[in-house]
Amino acid sequence: MPERITSSTHDEAFREELLAVLPHLRAFARGLSGRADFADDLVQEAAIKAWVARDRYTPGTNMRAWTFAILRNHYLSELRHNKRQTDMDDNAVERLLIMDADQEAPLHLSDMETALQKLSAERREAVLLVGASGFSYEEAADIAGCPIGTMKSRVARARAELAGLLDDEPGVTDARKKQPQ
Amino acid sequence: MNQPKGNGDPEKVPAPGPTVGREGEPGWAGGLRKLYNSVVDEPLPDSFKDLLKKLDGSDDA
Numbered sequence: 042m043p044e045r046i047t048s049s050t051h052d053e054a055f056r057e058e059l060l061a062v063l064p065h066l067r068a069f070a071r072g073l074s075g076r077a078d079f080a081d082d083l084v085q086e087a088a089i090k091a092w093v094a095r096d097r098y099t100p101g102t103n104m105r106a107w108t109f110a111i112l113r114n115h116y117l118s119e120l121r122h123n124k125r126q127t128d129m130d131d132n133a134v135e136r137l138l139i140m141d142a143d144q145e146a147p148l149h150l151s152d153m154e155t156a157l158q159k160l161s162a163e164r165r166e167a168v169l170l171v172g173a174s175g176f177s178y179e180e181a182a183d184i185a186g187c188p189i190g191t192m193k194s195r196v197a198r199a200r201a202e203l204a205g206l207l208d209d210e211p212g213v214t215d216a217r218k219k220q221p222q
Numbered sequence: 223m224n225q226p227k228g229n230g231d232p233e234k235v236p237a238p239g240p241t242v243g244r245e246g247e248p249g250w251a252g253g254l255r256k257l258y259n260s261v262v263d264e265p266l267p268d269s270f271k272d273l274l275k276k277l278d279g280s281d282d283a
Binding site: 056059060063064065067068069071072081085088089092150152153154156157168169172173174200203204207 | 250251254255258262263266269270274276278
């Protein structure tokens with residue numbers, strides 16, 4: 042039976058920071074993969090990887106960016122191993138819809154989710170990082186391991202593509218317009 | 223690239239759609255964040271309890 046090893050204050054601080062970013066990792070993973078169960082597996086595996094590699098993390102730097110990079114690299118290697126990205130989990134969409142029903146805006150998140158999954162993986166990642174997670178282009182480029190110009194153009198293209206996709210399906214924009222002020 | 227940085231020339235902004243703009247951001251952009259935030263705001267599922275314990279009690283090194 043493994044005995045409890047006294048964790049240093051360093052580890053403790055790391056753990057706190059890691060726990061704080063878990064919800065963001067879940068949202069990023071969900072957006073990337075479009076599947077709730079797969080996304081949560083990814084997050085847990087990425088969190089373990091981050092923990093194991095904690096000596097490489099400089100305290101007080103950007104834990105979110107650091108762990109996002111770990112997660113996306115893990116996601117990509119998972120995709121290479123099993124082809125789970127092709128199925129789109131209906132339950133995931135359903136869950137998102139139910140969650141949204143509790144909130145005020147009748148926004149059709151399923152339209153957004155569907156549109157998001159139609160983008161190429163690179164563009165989806167780009168628009169999630171910059172448009173949803175709020176990373177700067179520079180941070181996002183760092184996470185994705187590409188030049189900043191590439192990231193900018195991916196985001197611009199993803200945005201244009203999403204706009205086009207969602208324009209064809211008036212559900213989202215109409216819902217927006219009907220929203221009470 | 224096709225997204226101009228706004229060098230003080232608003233006349234020649236080739237926006238891909240009428241509602242796409244920097245400050246007046248389109249509705250779907252808010253929808254994307256909403257989708258994201260709906261997950262951020264979820265409580266961690268029970269499956270994470272084990273992970274948390276692992277992080278607490280073990281040192282994999």
